[in-house]
Amino acid sequence: MFRTLSFSSKPCIGRLQVPESMLTTARAQVVAAPKIPIAFPGSTKQCILDIDLGVHEVVQRQSWPNNLSTEAGDSRKPRFDPMFIGDAYDKCRAICAEYAKTFYLGTLLMTKERQKAIWAIYGNYTLTGFADDLLFWCRRTDELVDGPNAGYMSSAVLERWEDRLEDIFEGRPYDMLDAALSDTVFNFPLDIKPFRDMIEGMRMDTRKSRYKSFQELYLYCYYVAGTVGLMSVPVMGIAPESSVSAHTIYNAALYLGIGNQLTNILRDVGEDASRGRVYLPQDELAQFGLSDKDVFSRKVTDAWRHFMKEQIIRARFFFNLAEEGASQLDKDSRWPVWSSLILYRKILDAIEENDYDNLTKRAYVGRTKRLLTLPLAYSRALPRPVVRAVTNSLINLEGATSGSCETGYCDLKSWIDQVSSSHKKILNAEYSELILKDCNDEVERVQKGLASQLEEMFSKYESIPRVETIQFLLFYKVNMEDARKNVGDVPCK
Numbered sequence: 001m002f003r004t005l006s007f008s009s010k011p012c013i014g015r016l017q018v019p020e021s022m023l024t025t026a027r028a029q030v031v032a033a034p035k036i037p038i039a040f041p042g043s044t045k046q047c048i049l050d051i052d053l054g055v056h057e058v059v060q061r062q063s064w065p066n067n068l069s070t071e072a073g074d075s076r077k078p079r080f081d082p083m084f085i086g087d088a089y090d091k092c093r094a095i096c097a098e099y100a101k102t103f104y105l106g107t108l109l110m111t112k113e114r115q116k117a118i119w120a121i122y123g124n125y126t127l128t129g130f131a132d133d134l135l136f137w138c139r140r141t142d143e144l145v146d147g148p149n150a151g152y153m154s155s156a157v158l159e160r161w162e163d164r165l166e167d168i169f170e171g172r173p174y175d176m177l178d179a180a181l182s183d184t185v186f187n188f189p190l191d192i193k194p195f196r197d198m199i200e201g202m203r204m205d206t207r208k209s210r211y212k213s214f215q216e217l218y219l220y221c222y223y224v225a226g227t228v229g230l231m232s233v234p235v236m237g238i239a240p241e242s243s244v245s246a247h248t249i250y251n252a253a254l255y256l257g258i259g260n261q262l263t264n265i266l267r268d269v270g271e272d273a274s275r276g277r278v279y280l281p282q283d284e285l286a287q288f289g290l291s292d293k294d295v296f297s298r299k300v301t302d303a304w305r306h307f308m309k310e311q312i313i314r315a316r317f318f319f320n321l322a323e324e325g326a327s328q329l330d331k332d333s334r335w336p337v338w339s340s341l342i343l344y345r346k347i348l349d350a351i352e353e354n355d356y357d358n359l360t361k362r363a364y365v366g367r368t369k370r371l372l373t374l375p376l377a378y379s380r381a382l383p384r385p386v387v388r389a390v391t392n393s394l395i396n397l398e399g400a401t402s403g404s405c406e407t408g409y410c411d412l413k414s415w416i417d418q419v420s421s422s423h424k425k426i427l428n429a430e431y432s433e434l435i436l437k438d439c440n441d442e443v444e445r446v447q448k449g450l451a452s453q454l455e456e457m458f459s460k461y462e463s464i465p466r467v468e469t470i471q472f473l474l475f476y477k478v479n480m481e482d483a484r485k486n487v488g489d490v491p492c493k
């Protein structure tokens with residue numbers, strides 16, 4: 001049964017059809033509605049979705065001290081054999097690597113504990129591997145809907161998953177994958193609500209194959225991906241020196257999930273159409289004189305290109321919103337999160353490079369390009385005052401400035417050699433595969449690509465002297481700690 005939920009929006013008023021079950025959940029979650037400005041494509045309208053996704057409650061419950069630090073919480077904590085739990089996380093990692101390729105690279109840059117947690121979360125759904133358990137759990141839920149058994153999907157199955165979820169949070173896992181997630185929820189202050197919401201998203205996916213408006217799609221994206229953002233923040237950690245509220249950071253994480261899901265939808269239009277699904281807002285298709293027929297006919301027309309341009313603008317809008325939060329995370333989490341953010345953006349670039357043909361082609365970001373995002377993400381992850389101070393200090397360092405930066409800054413390998421040893425193995429493995437796979441020409445292109453990545457960085461940080469920054473990146477051991485040490489007492493200009 002469907003009921004109408006009103007969105008008070010300015011200047012446009014949307015009325016959204018939602019299932020009764022969702023309405024109950026949504027009502028229970030509404031506290032003070034956050035005002036989310038959503039740029040609608042094809043017009044200058046700024047709609048404010050007046051729907052509360054319950055972020056405020058989640059932020060409160062996921063902030064320390066939480067139930068994990070209580071005696072009751074501790075007594076529920078499951079104790080696993082180290083070999084068993086190690087294998088469980090390993091399974092989560094494999095699922096994440098297989099099903100969330102874009103995200104997986106970012107997870108490789110995380111600390112071991114965080115990596116495991118993200119793999120667990122994502123692996124269960126399909127996402128991208130921010131925390132082993134989290135992602136793993138997410139992957140499994142998604143497979144239920146998309147996999148070969150989709151036809152047999154029933155609400156009873158989803159109810160069973162809900163029961164299992166409760167058990168995971170009570171420290172009573174049903175299988176190995178549940179065990180990894182259970183371990184994770186007792187290691188990090190994770191609230192159950194985003195997990196429940198994710199199951200709600202799966203429920204939505206089994207009932208709907210069309211989305212009338214962006215409001216409907218937004219809600220879907222929140223359920224299936226924004227939730228992952230909310231789950232990821234306690235794992236990634238917030239920097240103690242963060243200058244914004246926890247609520248702002250959680251919203252940014254939610255927007256990263258929304259941006260990612262919108263991007264996946266745009267990338268997979270053709271693939272989804274073969275499953276009879278169209279995730280694009282019907283009213284917006286109509287605004288461009290398009291309909292399902294155009295999707296199924298797979299003809300890339302000018303109207304389609306124009307429509308896609310607008311959809312891409314909106315996905316980028318969410319990534320821009322996410323940026324603010326990415327820089328407020330714990331210092332060790334910024335690089336992986338920035339890497340993912342930049343990588344997702346590159347999928348949108350790839351759709352453009354395919355001349356907006358997402359009906360017969362799948363936009364793909366090659367290994368080389370993926371690897372090249374890492375130095376850029378690294379520099380974006382540095383706190384701006386630190387970057388500025390370090391580069392200023394380098395101006396005064398004769399040895400550093402006299403080095404041959406000409407040859408240096410084009411050398412990807414030498415950049416890799418300078419990063420901290422924990423990351424070196426991963427980067428070298430990626431680099432070796434690249435070398436094995438591609439010919440020397442490609443390596444040259446990689447090097448040129450790195451130079452252009454750095455150029456992009458300079459256009460964003462216009463106040464940074466370029467030569468010195470390149471030297472900083474390439475000739476220093478550039479992890480956050482080292483950067484801080486290098487800053488010393490040198491004053492910022």
Ligand SMILES: CC(C)=CCC/C(C)=C/CC/C(C)=C/CC/C(C)=C/COP(=O)(O)OP(=O)(O)O
Binds near residue numbers: 260
């Ligand atoms: C920005 C801040 C403050 C925090 C970041 C917190 C995090 C890690 C949020 C992650 C949100 C996110 C990326 C959700 C992903 C949801 C999703 C649909 C993933 C699909 O995985 P892909 O890797 O895109 O799959 P492919 O293999 O299809 O590329």
